Amino acid sequence: MVKKSLHLHSTHKTILALLLLLLVYSLSSYGHAIKAHIFIYAGCSEEKYQPGSPFEGNLNSFLSSIVSSSSQALYNSFSMGNGSSTPPEAATYGLYQCRGDLKIIDCSKCIESAVNQIGLVCPYSYGAALQLEGCYVRYEHSDFLGKIDTGVRYKKCSKSVNNDVEFFRRRDDVLADLESAISFRVSSSGLVEGFAQCFGDLSPNDCSSCLAEAVGKLKTLCGSAAAADVFLAQCYARYWASGYYELSSDSTSEDDVGKTVAIIVGVLAGVAVLIVLLSICRKTMS
Numbered sequence: 001m002v003k004k005s006l007h008l009h010s011t012h013k014t015i016l017a018l019l020l021l022l023l024v025y026s027l028s029s030y031g032h033a034i035k036a037h038i039f040i041y042a043g044c045s046e047e048k049y050q051p052g053s054p055f056e057g058n059l060n061s062f063l064s065s066i067v068s069s070s071s072q073a074l075y076n077s078f079s080m081g082n083g084s085s086t087p088p089e090a091a092t093y094g095l096y097q098c099r100g101d102l103k104i105i106d107c108s109k110c111i112e113s114a115v116n117q118i119g120l121v122c123p124y125s126y127g128a129a130l131q132l133e134g135c136y137v138r139y140e141h142s143d144f145l146g147k148i149d150t151g152v153r154y155k156k157c158s159k160s161v162n163n164d165v166e167f168f169r170r171r172d173d174v175l176a177d178l179e180s181a182i183s184f185r186v187s188s189s190g191l192v193e194g195f196a197q198c199f200g201d202l203s204p205n206d207c208s209s210c211l212a213e214a215v216g217k218l219k220t221l222c223g224s225a226a227a228a229d230v231f232l233a234q235c236y237a238r239y240w241a242s243g244y245y246e247l248s249s250d251s252t253s254e255d256d257v258g259k260t261v262a263i264i265v266g267v268l269a270g271v272a273v274l275i276v277l278l279s280i281c282r283k284t285m286s
Contacts, residue, residue, distance in 0.1 A: 038132060043129045045122075045127035047127070048124040053090070054089075066115065070098065070112075074098040076095065093142065095145065096271040103225070107135060110135035114132055150213040151232060157228045175194065175237070195237075198211060198222070200235060241267060
């Protein structure tokens, strides 16, 4: 009896040690994955759907479809459940877009990360949008595809540059080049760099209009900033002085959301590991 008790005590200690090691590994590895796909912003509808509703089924189909499609293309759009036999509130319209300079494999990883986060940031939402550094996901229960929308979703401006005529001349050259982009464009002039992109559901003319609006917002909202980002609903434009890419936000709320998402996902991963291994522990102890 004593030998059996010692054996169980030793087994229990071994399993606890394994639990701690796996939990630490799970949290650290997931933290690295979140860092690789930097959170920029998210938006959620106030209207919520009920778990198990037809909309949830179509939404899950959409999320599964974009993960699959992103292994083959940088952009795609989908309409789910919009047939005559489906109630209107069940329809799901959505798209994903990866940055134009991403490799397909990196696009796929980014979309997987976005899909994992969007349900945590916007639980049971009838509409949601999530922008990461390298990709974007949006869905709604009404059809927004191809409809121009130049509303500002996010901006970030660095400290100002004062009395640097050369910088402003170069910046304006870059912004003028970006404004004429049709889809994705990278531009540079001297020590100023930038890139811009429209989402794939826009026509070339609507893309030009959206980028013109984004460039105008960069100048009016961020003024003389050394680096700036402006994201509209369907396009974005960014510029920075070479060597300066750390932007000081006008608000810390976006950074707080990103940290919260990383913590939630990491904790959920750790809890899942704990549940599985505690189950193993109970079976071993019995």
